[in-house]
Amino acid sequence: MNKELLRKLPKIDELLKEPLIQKEIDITYRVLVVESLREAIEKFRRNILENKINDFESEDVLNYAIGILTRKKQHNLRKVINATGTVIHTNLGRSLLSSDAVKNAMEVASRYNNLEYDIKEGKRGSRYSHIEELIIKITGAEAAIVVNNNAAAIMLVLDTLSKNKEVIVSRGQLVEIGGSFRIPEVMKFSGAKLIEVGTTNRTHLYDYEDNINENTGILLKVHTSNFKIYGFTEEVELDELVKLGQTKEIPVVEDIGSGVLVDFTKYGFTHEPTVQDSIKKGVDIVTFSGDKMLGGPQAGIIVGKKKYIQAMKKNQLTRALRIDKMTLAGLEGTLRHYLDEKNAIKNIPTLNMILASKDEMKKKAIKFRKKLKNSVYNFKFDIGEDYSMVGGGSMPTEKIPTHVIKVRNESISAAEIEKNLRLNEVPIIGRVFDDEFIIDVRTVFEEDITEIIKALKYMES
Structure with missing residues (x-):
């Protein structure tokens, strides 16, 4: 039987002559x-060899091949629908x-541009000039430079200001940035020597003072944006550290870290230090990310005193860490x-989603549920209250009140619903709780609902 089925397998040359395959060859590789x-x-x-099929037709092989081809034609990096409610979702971009x-970005990427050309002077220019004045105006700093991410920014600062020197930092601020990248390892790679002071939960000004010597390069403060320590704690205020730095030169x-440029306390959130506040307090150099709370592309932004920024611009490491035209x-x-x-x-999606009110989310959930109920009949959709998260290692204790749509089906488990939606042509990423698939509407867009409906209807068929 196996031999007969094996002989029945079509040859590639035969399948290539099929009209459906000829059509695919015309439109793809x-x-x-x-x-x-x-x-x-x-x-x-x-x-056949494993006795898993008893019979088949050439059409079955053809259809299976089309399914494989459909997946191959998809880009590896592609759009997904974020139904998790985590606004700055590191895994989702x-x-x-x-x-x-x-x-x-599209205009600059698709046409020649003045990346390193000074149009006014008619000669070579600097790529950083396009945004430096803008950053200075927003933050109040004397100068600025941008590299490809915040880890790179920290490394450039350390390499420029403290290579082969000591860097004093509180033991409670030796954070892991994410993906196993840790501040101590970044510091070591830059050639700086780490001097840990204080304890995990308490660090005093004298801990810094007692460790300052002729080989001290910088005093470093790392904002612990991705975790909080409560209880018997104490840390040195920024004003005190700045005063000590000025006294000791x-x-x-x-x-x-997160790059907050808006005072979120005005909107009912817990306090998060802003870049502008740090500059006003006299910090010499501040580093932060472009793709977290700032709401832009991946970048590491360095602002501060002009003499230090100028030194970084001359550092040969800057060329290896520079950002490209699309990021700029x-x-x-x-x-x-x-x-x-x-x-x-109003216009930056990250800020807009974080600050959208609970009432706005309720109206959105009602609207989305109505569309789902009118199009998909074998699923149940209930609205419930829940919490969204800021994400991206920012405001870890902040819970944002939201409304969610709970999706159920009597014959399909929540785990199966999650898997089918995740493997959809446009992946739909949500979460499962209490045997329900949860859609947090905070991170779902109007056009996303059409794709969610399409995916659920396909599961019905």
């Missing part, structure tokens, strides 16, 4: 079509760019919104 046919034939061959930032560097364009498009706070909140 021939190499992908041939690969898909080979994989389909091989799959059927294995199933962190912050979304505003339409202005996207437009600016040692630069004070603050890694503020996206960052400029994002930062321009911050010239007016209301404009930033």
Whole structure:
């Protein structure tokens, strides 16, 4: 029986003549079509040898190959629908760019541009000039430079100001940035010698003072944005550290991490230090991310005193860490919104989603549920109250009241619903709780509901 079925397997040359395959060759890469046919034939061959099928037709192999080809045609990095309610979702690309930032990036990417050309002077220019004045205006700093992420920013600062020197930092601030990247390892790689002071929960000003010597390069403060310690705790206030640095003529560097440019306490959130506050308090150098609370593309932004920034610009490491034209364009498009706070909140998706009210989320949930109920009949959709998260290692204790849609089906488990939606052509990423699939509407867009409906209807069929 196996021999007969094996002989029945179609040859690739035969399948390539099929009209459906000819059509695919016209619209996609021939190499992908041939690969898909080979994989389909091989799959059927294995199933025959393992006695998993009793019979088949050439059409079955053809359809299986089309399924493989469909997956191969998809980009590996592609759009997903975030139904988790985590606004800055590190695994799902962190912050979304505003339409202005996207437009600016597309225009710069698709045309020649003045990346390193001074149009006014008619000669070579600096790529950093396009955004430095903008960053200075927003933060109040003397100068600025941008590299490819905040870890790179910290490394450049340390390499420039404290290579082969000592860096004093509180033991309670030796954080893991994420993905096993840790502040102590970044410091070691930069050539700086780490001097830990204080304890995990308590550090005093005298801990810094007692460890300062002729080889001290900088005093470093790392904002613990991705965790909080409660109870018997104490840390040195930024004002005190700045005063000590000025007295001892040692630069004070603050890694503020999330890049907050808006005072969130005005909107009912717990206090998060802003870049502007740190500059006003006299910090010599501040580093922060572009793709977290700032709401822009991945970047590490360094602001502070001009003499230190100038030294970094001359550091040979800067070339290895520099950002490209699309990041610059996206960052400029994002930062321009911050010239007016209301404009930033309205147009930057990250800020808009974080600050959207519970009542707004309720109206959104009711609207989305109505669309789901009118299109999908074998699922039940209930609205419930829940909490969204900021994400991205920012405001870890902040819970944002929201409304969610709870999806149930009597014959399909929540785990199966989650898997099917995750494996959808446009992946839909949500969460499961109490045997229900949860859609947090805070991070779901109007156009996403059409795709969710399509995916659920496919599960019904």
